[in-house]
Amino acid sequence: MVYFYFIICINSHFHHALYFHIGETEKKCFIEEIPDETMVIGKYRTQLWDKQTSSFLPSTPGLGMHVEIKDPDTKIILSRQYGSDGRFTFTSHTPGEHQICLHSNSTKMALFAGGKLRVHLDIQVGEHTNNYPEIAAKDKLTELQLRVRQLLDQVEQIQKEQNYQRYREERFRMTSESTNQRVLWWSIAQTLILIITGIWQMKHLKSFFEAKKLV
Amino acid sequence: MSGFALSLFLSLLCGWVLGSELTFELPDNAKQCFYEDITIGTKCTLEFQVVTGGHYDVDCRLEDPDGNTLYKEMKKQYDSFTFTASKNGTYKFCFSNEFSTFTHKTVYFDFQVGDDPPLFPNENRVTALTQMESACVSIHEALKSVIDYQTHFRLREAQGRSRAEDLNTRVAFWSIGEAIILLVVSISQVVLLRSFFSDKKTTTTRVVS
Numbered sequence: 221m222v223y224f225y226f227i228i229c230i231n232s233h234f235h236h237a238l239y240f241h242i243g244e245t246e247k248k249c250f251i252e253e254i255p256d257e258t259m260v261i262g263k264y265r266t267q268l269w270d271k272q273t274s275s276f277l278p279s280t281p282g283l284g285m286h287v288e289i290k291d292p293d294t295k296i297i298l299s300r301q302y303g304s305d306g307r308f309t310f311t312s313h314t315p316g317e318h319q320i321c322l323h324s325n326s327t328k329m330a331l332f333a334g335g336k337l338r339v340h341l342d343i344q345v346g347e348h349t350n351n352y353p354e355i356a357a358k359d360k361l362t363e364l365q366l367r368v369r370q371l372l373d374q375v376e377q378i379q380k381e382q383n384y385q386r387y388r389e390e391r392f393r394m395t396s397e398s399t400n401q402r403v404l405w406w407s408i409a410q411t412l413i414l415i416i417t418g419i420w421q422m423k424h425l426k427s428f429f430e431a432k433k434l435v
Numbered sequence: 436m437s438g439f440a441l442s443l444f445l446s447l448l449c450g451w452v453l454g455s456e457l458t459f460e461l462p463d464n465a466k467q468c469f470y471e472d473i474t475i476g477t478k479c480t481l482e483f484q485v486v487t488g489g490h491y492d493v494d495c496r497l498e499d500p501d502g503n504t505l506y507k508e509m510k511k512q513y514d515s516f517t518f519t520a521s522k523n524g525t526y527k528f529c530f531s532n533e534f535s536t537f538t539h540k541t542v543y544f545d546f547q548v549g550d551d552p553p554l555f556p557n558e559n560r561v562t563a564l565t566q567m568e569s570a571c572v573s574i575h576e577a578l579k580s581v582i583d584y585q586t587h588f589r590l591r592e593a594q595g596r597s598r599a600e601d602l603n604t605r606v607a608f609w610s611i612g613e614a615i616i617l618l619v620v621s622i623s624q625v626v627l628l629r630s631f632f633s634d635k636k637t638t639t640t641r642v643v644s
Contacts, residue, residue, distance in 0.1 A: 239469070251460070385588070395600050399603040421625055
């Protein structure tokens with residue numbers, strides 16, 4: 221009975237993740253703006269819509285999901301095919317917006333009309349990726365030590381985020397200063413162009429009318 | 436481990452319902468829905484913010500398993516909604532950008548369901564926490580709110596920065612465009628004037644002769 225309960229619980233644990241529907245060749249992208257040296261773990265589970273039973277099948281062997289992760293410089297850092305259930309991990313080396321894209325590459329869905337795919341997704345970032353019971357068992361920590369370890373990890377994440385904030389603020393400041401410079405030069409240049417074209421127009425017309433013997 | 440202790444441990448495991456925090460792009464005229472299975476009595480919070488795009492607004496709608504609308508707002512920039520699940524089932528929340536014709540938006544949402552998982556699932560949870568442990572718990576909660584504020588600050592900063600970058604590119608294009616328009620207009624003014632006087636000259640000569 222206990223084992224039965226255990227299995228139900230393990231299944232229902234992942235059942236509790238958020239899910240959404242995706243079309244056949246649709247690509248769904250998620251953005252994670254993270255500081256550098258931050259670990260991201262993503263877990264997904266897919267379920268295919270079965271027309272006969274009008275419900276989602278519990279698991280679909282042979283269905284693949286392609287996961288593509290791009291760093292802030294739009295360079296691909298991970299591009300792999302996973303099965304219908306998958307787990308992907310990456311650590312950021314540059315701070316910024318990372319893009320996690322998922323799409324199904326299965327053509328089998330064409331056989332099931334109205335190809336709808338249910339994707340359960342869970343993305344954890346930074347200190348949420350740490351599995352504390354595992355760490356406690358590995359390093360043999362008491363409860364207090366484990367709590368302090370969790371606090372240390374949180375504070376480290378806050379520090380990284382603050383550093384990243386400083387870097388972002390610098391970029392923002394550079395953009396604002398560049399806009400300021402551009403507006404300054406543009407207004408000077410516009411005034412000069414106006415004056416020069418005005419003078420040119422008057423000179424040209426004057427010489428034109430003199431040639432036409434009207435002045 | 437006794438059967439009771441094991442089942443208690445497993446029930447604590449089942450109490451693990453984590454929060455989901457995602458940022459996704461919502462194309463124009465599109466609607467994106469997310470679903471979550473929630474058990475009765477769980478306190479949940481949905482928080483969303485539009486990060487980039489247009490007037491930074493989006494329609495949001497939250498429905499319970501029977502289809503009753505628990506929360507519906509049109510063209511909101513950011514909001515936070517807390518509710519307690521009154522029934523078991525699949526709750527659905529949707530973000531819609533259907534009112535927009537060409538701007539696609541980036542939306543951030545944070546859907547917290549229940550409490551955080553227990554750090555150290557063990558049987559002697561019934562004993563009171565020591566002073567050190569309760570101090571650790573309060574520091575943990577405070578740090579969680581610091582991280583939450585940091586996230587909100589980051590989103591606001593991202594909004595401001597994207598506006599500033601847009602402004603920068605617009606100023607560049609506009610200044611070049613203005614300069615070109617100025618030159619074109621001034622030259623065509625002169626050409627047009629010349630053409631008026633050239634025509635008049637030929638007509639007057641014809642009339643005279």
